[in-house]
Amino acid sequence: MIVLRYIGSRLLFLVPQLIGIVLVGFVLIKAVPGDPATLMLGPMASADSIAKLRGDLGLDQPMPTQFLIYLEKLIRGDFGTSWQTTQPVLSDLRTRFPATLELVTYGLLLALLIAIPLGVFTAATKRRAIRKLGGAYGLIAGALPDFWLALVLVFIFYSQLHWLASPIGRIDLSVVPPDTITGFYTIDSLLTGNWEALVSSVQHLILPVITLGLINAGPILKMTQSTMERMLGSDFSQYERLCGLPRQLIVRHAFRNGLPSIITIVSVLYGFLIGGAVLVEIVFSWGGAGQYAVQGVLNSDFNPVLGFVIFSALFSLIVYLIVDLAYLAIDPRIRH
């Protein structure tokens, strides 16, 4: 019951938060120089036709009016149209946002699989050399650019070894993508029993997911290791040792106490990677949301950019809500 009320109050705050984000995003994007009308009509267009298009697009209105018009459309579920794709932004994002989300989710899962056991182990071990190894991994993963690692992986596993399909897009051009249910090709193809699509999409996921996983395991490993060291050195762990509890149990208890810090960094990374994975998306021609937004920025195509901002803000807010609920489940002190 308390939890439901908590969720309710948080969702109530979601609306003003989103309006604030839209406002700031709108103002900042409009502040970027560049006139879409000029770009849309090309260099040969007459001043008259540009002025007419500006009027049609509402660009001649004062900024507050433009914002209100945008907001009013938004409430009706209209995110505007991208002049580059000539599609409604909403339908573009419906395919592109899940594409990025699928990539980032699997990437983070891999990062967790690498970082958590390694972080716990390097913190719990008594051997200094292994501890140092954990620190070294964090340093290297932090220093390597993700797109560089992506290119190296493509070079080795595609160009040299030919183990994988050509690293372009989410699925082979010759394979029919699965019907959209969640937007995740892997899950949709599983649900519809489209095995050919499953194999192909997994093949295309492998390299970018490994890239994101290896790079993002760095900060998670670092956080896990330092949190675990702190927890294992804390009074309650020392006391459990004095009580003769087995080391495994002490480590498990310490991990549970350190979990909030680890969840925090994972949630921050999750929100960040929606836009932050764009270089990896470009290397693999992923056609995701990040790429979509960057093209929008470069071509003064405002609607996709704003749509991306709203989508990723909403996503981050949902992730943070889930994180808060996780804290609530873990720590009895917060329930009061």
Added chain:
Amino acid sequence: MALIRQARDEPLSVGSKKPVLETDNLTVSYRPYGLPPVEALRKVNIKIAPGEILGLVGESGAGKTTLAKAIMGVIAKPGVVESGRLLFNGTNLFQLSEEKLNQLRGASISIIVANPRGELNPLLMVGQQLANIARIHMRVSARQARQLALDMLKAVKIPDPVRRFRAYPHELSGGMAQRVVIAAGLICSPQLVISDDATSGLDVTVQAQILDLLKKLARERQTSMLYITRDIGVAANFCDRIAVLYKGEIVEEAPTGAFFEGPSHPYGNLLLAAFSHNSVLRKRWSTELEQLQKRETPALACLFVDRCPLRQGRCWQEHPELRDLTPGRLIRCHYPVLRHRP
């Protein structure tokens, strides 16, 4: 009170009563990197008989907690056990593997800590923490362990034990958390319980209740105790025998009654006088800080010489050995304070 006071000469092994714990010339030092080592315990010899409560008093920095850690086998770097033996029921604990030690800790030797709310796991129900200890050491089922934990919570007189079983540490008052930690220390009916300044953070009235309870439980279970404290008043009421630790050395050891009738070591007198309301008495035994001799204490001097109001020339040159003063009383002083007994 059936105090077990035994003379040193007919050592604590009267009949079959071998000491539960015996330290044999235990020396522990801290060797911080790049700094000269500091001896925290110097050839400490103590014995605790079954069912006996030995009080260990001394100021902070005397090595009390180091002794507790040494007995629990958790001396951490830069601490090093330099020499000596630590005999528990005749077994040298320093020769046991970490795994074997872990089976003793919490089961045969347990410790009751101060600041219990900081020591308990904040994310686990306190009853569950007790049950964990019971389940692991006594190899009982989870259900039996929970029952044992509940019984123990009742034994330490926690009000509403069924509800408190499900409480988290932050929901307990200091006194209640202290009871939980006592329950944790006693749940496996250990042979030796160490209490390290355990009740010092509590209100005086709560402290008295908890000490009574602790003593009652220890007596019922024939548990020996090493009661470490800075509060000499508490030690007077609680312990069978008193050992005074100063700079890592035992300087005096006596049955409680005899000690409080009149300590023999100048430092023992200083400790008692410090608790006195008589300012003349206090002044007589304490040395003002500015009066402390600035000169370097020679390596062979008595460790207390710079603060001793009774020091003489010999004290600067010759380190006193621990010796029998009267049967059952040990003293490390060339010029002990002697009183005429009525």
